[in-house]
Amino acid sequence: MRSTITGTARLTKTHKLSAAGITVAMGAAAVAMAVTPGQAAETPSIAVKPVAWTTTDLGAHDHVGTQSDKAAAKAKADAAAAKVKADAAAKAKADKARADQQAASRSQARTPVKPAPAKPAPAKPAAPAAPVKKAYADNLDGWIKESLDILKSKNIPASYEGIKRNVMRESTGNPRAINDWDINAANGVPSKGLLQIIDPTFKAYHVEGTSWDPYDPVANITASCNYAADKYGSMDNVNSAY
Incomplete structure (x- = not known):
């Protein structure tokens, strides 16, 4: 069981043992007073020396736990942020690829279809060569x-x-x-x-x-x-x- 002392500092194992000693001493005094009630006024008070402790000692364990929790929380937050960033980058890449594909499709759709080249006209058969007229002397x-x-x-x-x-x-x-x-x-x-x-x-x-x-x-x-x-x-x- 934890007790709060001067703020939020909690008792360490040493403090708990000191407190237990005080409780035992107080119980013994009470027994003595009960056995000889008539002498209660004459019995001197038992001086209990307080155990020296500080709030720093009380919070040392919790401080270590808090730092570990904070580191874990930070790591988790960093991992979540990294995942969000990675997801955003992947989405942006996918969106760009889709946009590029759509742009290419639109460009292809707008490309005019070239007409098929006209077939060349069949070559006309060569005219037969005119017969060479034989030359004769004019006599x-x-x-x-x-x-x-x-x-x-x-x-x-x-x-x-x-x-x-x-x-x-x-x-x-x-x-x-x-x-x-x-x-x-x-x-x-x-x-x-x-x-x-x-x-x-x-x-x-x-x-x-x-x-x-x-x-x-x-x-x-x-x-x-x-x-x-x-x-x-x-x-x-x-x-x-x-």
């Missing part, structure tokens, strides 16, 4: 050779020698030659050109791809050879006027 040799190539493409028979022989007999190689004295001339259709062909025959046996001018050397040769092939089998078979 009797070149005219005959060009005529032979055209006649061959049309399956019309003729030879270089047969054409040249008849050209030299009919016009001596002059593409502007004209006969104005024979029967054809008398009938108004004179013979013309290298192989001396009349206009009606030229038009009837004209070879496609050549000029319509009877004085044109190549046109004159090909039309005349076409006519000779029809009437005589080939210009090679013609040896006189035809």
